[in-house]
Structures are given as structure tokens and as C-alpha cells.
Amino acid sequence: MFRYWNPHIERMPVDDLRKLQEDRLRSLVRFVYAHSSFYRDRFKEAGVEPDDIKTLSDVTKLPFTQKIDLRNTYPTGMFCLPGDWVVRYHVSSGTTGKPTVVGYTQGDIDMWTDSLARALTSIGLGRGDVIQVGYGYGLFTGGLGLHYGAEKIGATVLPIGAGNTERQIELMQDLGSTAIACTPSYFLYINEVAQNMGVSIRDDTKLKVGVFGAEPWSDETRKRIEETTGIKAYDIYGTSEMSGPLFTECHLQNGIHIWADLFLIEAVDPDTGEQVEDGDRGELVVTSLDKWAFPLIRFRLGDLTIIDNEPCECGRTHPRIMRILGRTDDMIVVRGINVFPSQVESVLMRIPEVGDNYQIIVDRKGPLDVMSVEVEVTEQVFSDKIADLMILSKRVSKELKNVLNITAEVNLVEPGSIPRSMGKAKRVIDKRQV
Amino acid sequence: MVAIKQISIFMENKPGSLARVAKTLSGGGVNIRALTVAEAGDFGVIRMVVDDTAKGYQVLRDGGFTVSETDVLAVELKDVPGGLYEIAKTLGENNINMDYAYAFVTAKAERAMLIVRVDDLKGAVEVLQKAGIVIATRREVQNI
Numbered sequence: 130m131f132r133y134w135n136p137h138i139e140r141m142p143v144d145d146l147r148k149l150q151e152d153r154l155r156s157l158v159r160f161v162y163a164h165s166s167f168y169r170d171r172f173k174e175a176g177v178e179p180d181d182i183k184t185l186s187d188v189t190k191l192p193f194t195q196k197i198d199l200r201n202t203y204p205t206g207m208f209c210l211p212g213d214w215v216v217r218y219h220v221s222s223g224t225t226g227k228p229t230v231v232g233y234t235q236g237d238i239d240m241w242t243d244s245l246a247r248a249l250t251s252i253g254l255g256r257g258d259v260i261q262v263g264y265g266y267g268l269f270t271g272g273l274g275l276h277y278g279a280e281k282i283g284a285t286v287l288p289i290g291a292g293n294t295e296r297q298i299e300l301m302q303d304l305g306s307t308a309i310a311c312t313p314s315y316f317l318y319i320n321e322v323a324q325n326m327g328v329s330i331r332d333d334t335k336l337k338v339g340v341f342g343a344e345p346w347s348d349e350t351r352k353r354i355e356e357t358t359g360i361k362a363y364d365i366y367g368t369s370e371m372s373g374p375l376f377t378e379c380h381l382q383n384g385i386h387i388w389a390d391l392f393l394i395e396a397v398d399p400d401t402g403e404q405v406e407d408g409d410r411g412e413l414v415v416t417s418l419d420k421w422a423f424p425l426i427r428f429r430l431g432d433l434t435i436i437d438n439e440p441c442e443c444g445r446t447h448p449r450i451m452r453i454l455g456r457t458d459d460m461i462v463v464r465g466i467n468v469f470p471s472q473v474e475s476v477l478m479r480i481p482e483v484g485d486n487y488q489i490i491v492d493r494k495g496p497l498d499v500m501s502v503e504v505e506v507t508e509q510v511f512s513d514k515i516a517d518l519m520i521l522s523k524r525v526s527k528e529l530k531n532v533l534n535i536t537a538e539v540n541l542v543e544p545g546s547i548p549r550s551m552g553k554a555k556r557v558i559d560k561r562q563v
Numbered sequence: 564m565v566a567i568k569q570i571s572i573f574m575e576n577k578p579g580s581l582a583r584v585a586k587t588l589s590g591g592g593v594n595i596r597a598l599t600v601a602e603a604g605d606f607g608v609i610r611m612v613v614d615d616t617a618k619g620y621q622v623l624r625d626g627g628f629t630v631s632e633t634d635v636l637a638v639e640l641k642d643v644p645g646g647l648y649e650i651a652k653t654l655g656e657n658n659i660n661m662d663y664a665y666a667f668v669t670a671k672a673e674r675a676m677l678i679v680r681v682d683d684l685k686g687a688v689e690v691l692q693k694a695g696i697v698i699a700t701r702r703e704v705q706n707i
């Protein structure tokens with residue numbers, strides 16, 4: 130039996146859903162135009178007025194917005210309601226330049242919570258589950274977002290946050306956590322520490338579900354997590370601009386359900402900005418349909434994905450996005466070839482002899498870019514024979530060449546020598562940008 | 564069985580790697596009897612025979628090293644020209660492959676020994692003993 134949090138909305142016929150989106154889009158456009166000089170200026174530049182937006186396809190008349198706009202209007206220049214409407218801020222630290230600030234009305238928080246309640250229900254969580262929230266709390270959206278979503282569905286929250294790994298494992302056992310939400314790389318680290326403590330996640334805990342996100346990860350990593358720990362691993366998506374983590378796959382693990390009554394999504398060609406053909410990969414662009422302190426109009430997320438508009442077998446009619454390959458800013462260009470760290474990861478994780486951690490190093494030798502991949506030698510694979518180790522590193526190198534068509538030197542390093550992360554793992558060291 | 568246990572340790576070729584291994588062992592009161600380093604570019608393998616293998620293995624693992632144990636033979640090297648050749652020839656004639664070998668001299672400099680890793684341990688013991696070559700037992704190696 131499939132369970133829904135809000136069956137009426139989640140299973141709404143596609144035509145009704147589009148009608149609802151259209152109504153909400155028209156209200157949104159009027160709202161931002163009336164409330165924000167930022168949007169009024171942008172609309173004027175693009176030569177568009179609220180009345181020009183009549184149907185869903187008119188959305189392409191609207192101007193794009195992007196992260197840089199958020200920085201340029203720091204702190205709250207893109208907000209559409211005065212400060213006394215705002216009940217909470219979240220702030221994400223910019224890796225470059227200024228941080229970005231997002232704000233929420235009480236209704237915006239409720240929308241976010243409701244979105245996650247639907248998502249968590251779709252992966253079978255609910256009353257009786259103990260959800261260990263291993264995302265950071267505070268200015269980062271992950272911790273608090275999951276926290277309220279989990280409480281909403283009647284689950285018990287263990288608000289431990291990121292870090293304190295041995296404690297995570299002790300409490301997981303003592304309080305019987307059935308689900309954990311954190312980054313996939315942190316979960317792999319938790320599993321590593323558990324093994325060192327003599328604890329088997331499969332046999333010594335009640336954990337059955339992982340909700341993993343905040344960094345791109347591959348299906349091969351999912352397979353590895355599920356096989357080594359016996360849990361089901363689900364992908365969760367959402368950026369701070371959109372509210373925070375909002376959407377997950379359903380229990381069928383076939384794409385992330387984006388609630389169409391809350392967000393309108395498009396996939397566009399990153400270079401031309403034109404919508405791509407149905408089923409083609411493009412940059413994800415979102416327009417928020419029920420978010421008011423800080424609404425989004427055609428916000429370019431930089432994440433590359435494919436949108437699938439076919440209703441899912443679970444009965445939900447909302448579009449799905451396929452696993453995010455990575456952000457355009459995560460992409461590394463090595464000798465003219467585009468590579469996402471998640472693609473390297475997917476190659477590595479299907480080689481069982483390779484450990485869970487890796488790091489990509491890009492450097493320039495003379496005029497040439499050189500890429501090397503560091504992987505850890507695990508005890509299971511370690512051989513006293515040099516030849517065996519050399520065969521392993523050659524094999525990894527060959528697989529990378531076969532699958533990604535990139536030449537990378539593979540360096541075997543000591544276990545534990547690649548830094549572990551409690552949040553987003555740093556997978557790429559680009560020494561060219563000094 | 565006359566096979567003895569060798570400890571192998573994965574090592575990145577960077578300054579201080581070997582020193583860290585040596586320090587960890589001496590901290591655990593384990594003495595190295597024989598040691599060799601095989602390098603391949605960025606990494607290498609340290610192979611060693613110690614007086615207390617079980618303890619050596621444990622302190623290295625606890626110290627975060629990647630360690631494995633391998634069965635090897637400690638063969639006495641006759642202190643005459645051609646001592647090494649005799650061993651290699653005996654194994655080769657019997658189609659036993661020597662993966663690697665390294666020599667050491669006992670602390671009191673009484674004997675030279677050769678640590679040999681072969682692909683057929685049992686066969687090697689048989690043919691070497693038949694050829695009159697002495698193979699040291701675990702106890703003998705511990706007590707050197």
C-alpha cells in the first residue's frame with residue numbers, strides 16, 4: 130500500500146495541476162511586481178508586464194535571476210515583503226564573495242515543512258520512526274528543514290546535527306534510530322567509524338532508511354551504501370534559495386518528485402537559456418509558486434538534470450528530476466573535457482577494491498592540465514605484492530578512461546589520509562586556480 | 564609448519580613514512596628482525612619479519628596502518644659463493660616461483676638468512692629440505 134501525506138494534491142490530475150500552476154504563476158508575477166523594485170526593474174528591462182503572463186508557456190517571457198543577483202542585492206534586496214513579515218533567516222556562506230541570505234514568512238516555513246512531510250511519507254517514514262538529523266543546524270537549512278518535516282509527520286526527531294560521530298552511533302543504537310538524514314559522504318564516514326567501534330549498522334542498529342543530499346552523489350554510491358549497511362538510501366534535493374531540502378525520491382527510487390503546486394521547473398540550455406526538448410539534459414530553473422518573503426522568478430540553479438513529466442508508478446502526478454549530475458560550477462574542465470566529480474565517483478564506486486573516499490587533483494604541468502585521482506587502499510585489498518597494487522591502480526585508470534574518456538593518474542594512498550567531512554565533502558583540489 | 568609470518572605495510576612514498584612504522588613498533592616493544600622496502604612510484608610496501616608478529620600486527624593496525632600478514636620462508640644462506648644461486652636453482656627446477664626475496668644477517672652476525680615468498684609454500688619446503696637447505700622455524704627466527 131502506498132502512503133501519501135496529501136493524496137488530493139499529490140495525485141491531482143496533470144491538467145488540474147497545470148491549471149493550479151497557471152493561477153499561482155499569475156498571482157506571483159503581480160505580487161513581485163507590486164512589492165519589489167528589483168523585479169520591477171528586471172521586468173522593464175525584459176519588456177514584460179504582469180498582464181503578459183497568461184498561460185504557463187508565457188513563463189519564458191520572464192527574465193532569469195541567479196545567485197549573483199542575490200549577492201549583488203545583499204542582504205535582502207530581493208525580498209518582497211518587509212522585515213516584520215519574516216520569521217526566520219538562513220544564510221549560506223559563499224565560497225566566493227558575499228554570503229546569501231534567505232528569509233521566510235510563517236507561511237513559507239509551513240510550505241517548506243509540508244513539502245518535506247509529503248517527501249518523507251513517500252519513502253515510508255511516519256509515526257513510530259526515529260529520524261536522526263545529522264545535517265548541520267543553524268544558518269544552514271539542512272538541519273532545521275528536516276527537523277520540522279520529520280516532526281510534522283509524527284516521527285521522533287533526534288536533533289544531533291553534524292559531527293560527534295561516535296555519539297551518533299551510540300545514540301543510533303540506544304534510541305533505535307530508524308532513519309538518518311545527512312550527506313552521503315558523512316554517512317560513509319559514520320559507517321567507517323562504526324566498524325572501528327565494532328558496530329555493524331546492519332546487525333546492531335535499527336536503521337533502515339537514509340535521506341542523503343546537500344552534495345551530488347551517484348547511483349553507484351547508493352548501491353554501495355545499501356549493500357554494505359542494509360539500509361535504503363534516498364536522494365533529497367533542494368537549495369537554500371528554494372527554502373532548503375524540499376523533495377526526495379519516492380520509495381521507487383526513480384527520480385525526485387518536485388511538487389508542482391509549489392514550484393514550476395524548467396530545464397534550459399545553460400548557454401542559450403532556451404528550454405531544452407523534453408527528456409534532454411538542461412540546467413534546472415525554478416519559479417516558486419507559494420513562497421512570499423523571498424519568491425523566485427526563473428532562478429537558475431546551475432544544477433544539470435533531466436525533467437521527466439510522466440506520472441510516477443507510485444501514483445504521484447508531479448514531475449520528477451533525474452539524479453543531479455552536479456552543478457555547473459562543480460564541473461571541472463580538463464584538457465577541454467568536462468568532468469563532474471560525481472561521474473568520477475560513479476566509476477570508482479563500482480570497483481569494489483576501492484575505498485569509499487577519493488579526491489580529485491587537477492594541476493597544470495607546463496601547458497597541459499593533468500588530473501589525478503587519489504583512492505585509499507583498503508585492508509581487504511592490500512597485498513604484499515607490489516604488482517597487485519599496480520594492477521589495481523592501472524585498472525582504475527583504465528575504467529576512468531573507458532567511461533569518461535579522461536586520462537587520470539591514479540594514486541593509492543594510505544587509508545584515512547583523505548580528509549573526512551561531516552558535511553559536504555571536498556572532492557576536488559584545483560591547483561590551477563592559485 | 565616451518566613457514567613464518569611476514570608483516571606487510573602499505574606506505575606512501577613521502578618523508579617520514581618508514582620512521583612512523585618504526586616508531587609505532589618500538590613503542591609497542593616489537594623488534595624488527597628483517598625489513599625491506601619495495602617501491603613503485605608514489606607508493607611502496609614495507610615487508611618485515613618481527614620477533615612478535617601478532618603484537619606487531621596489532622600495534623600497526625591500531626596505529627592506522629594498512630597491514631597484511633603473509634606466509635614466507637626464512638631460509639639459511641650458506642656463507643659460500645653461490646648460496647643464493649643454489650636456492651633459486653632448486654626452486655626454479657621444481658617450477659616454484661619466487662615472488663620476491665630479501666636477505667638479512669642475524670644480530671650476532673652468525674648466520675645470513677633469506678626471506679622468500681613463493682607461490683607454492685609446501686612444495687618449496689619439500690624441495691629445499693631435500694636439497695639440504697636449512698629452513699628456520701618461527702621460534703628460531705624469534706630468538707635470533
Ligand SMILES: [Zn+2]
Nearest residue numbers: 379441443445
Ligand atoms: Zn513516485
